[in-house]
Amino acid sequence: MSNDTEVTFEKAKQNDSKKKLERREGEPTPAFKGASWAALLVGVTAYLIGLYNATMQLNEKGYYFAILIFGLYSAVSLQKAVRDKEEGIPVTGIYFGISWFALIVSILLMAIGLYNAGSIILSEKGFYAMAFVLSLFAAITVQKNIRDTQNARERD
Numbered sequence: 056m057s058n059d060t061e062v063t064f065e066k067a068k069q070n071d072s073k074k075k076l077e078r079r080e081g082e083p084t085p086a087f088k089g090a091s092w093a094a095l096l097v098g099v100t101a102y103l104i105g106l107y108n109a110t111m112q113l114n115e116k117g118y119y120f121a122i123l124i125f126g127l128y129s130a131v132s133l134q135k136a137v138r139d140k141e142e143g144i145p146v147t148g149i150y151f152g153i154s155w156f157a158l159i160v161s162i163l164l165m166a167i168g169l170y171n172a173g174s175i176i177l178s179e180k181g182f183y184a185m186a187f188v189l190s191l192f193a194a195i196t197v198q199k200n201i202r203d204t205q206n207a208r209e210r211d
Contacts, residue, residue, distance in 0.1 A: 079207035083200045091196040098190035099123070105182055111174055122165050123187060129157035130191045131198045138202060158191075 083091075102123055106116050133154040139146045165187055169180045 079210065081210070082204050082207035088200050088204075091193055091200050094189060095193035095197050098186050098193055099127075102183065102186035102190060105179070105186065109175070109179075111172070115172070115174075118168060119165075119183065122161060122168065123190065125157070126161035126165065126187060126191050127194045129154065129161050130195050133158050134195045134198050135202075138199070162191075 103120075106119055109116060136146050136151050136154045140151065165184070169175070169183060172180065175183075
């Protein structure tokens with residue numbers, strides 16, 4: 056009877072380890088996916104809370120909000136265009152160029168806006184810059200994780 060119990064225990068242990076390790080090849084780990092989403096949420100939320108609490112005029116807040124949205128969209132668009140080219144999916148040169156241009160412009164507009172913002176102290180400028188960069192990087196990573204997960208599932 057103890058032999059049966061040991062065999063059953065070993066089978067249960069093997070089944071548990073298979074469930075934990077079940078991940079498709081090329082798929083990011085759940086920890087990496089979670090960290091990417093957390094970084095995106097932290098970056099965007101911190102940026103937006105900073106804007107909400109800022110003493111600047113509403114039109115200035117709108118400018119910085121638009122730059123964040125523009126930057127996020129252009130970063131994801133560029134990541135997709137680069138990935139498509141790498142995987143042999145046709146990408147027109149104009150779209151690829153516009154994607155690069157849009158990301159560079161969003162970063163320049165953020166830098167110029169912060170440089171010329173007289174009502175914002177230096178530490179706040181650094182806060183907005185870091186939250187912006189964190190958000191852009193995290194958006195790229197989240198999009199990459201989504202695509203890697205889709206590709207891994209399509210292969211099965």
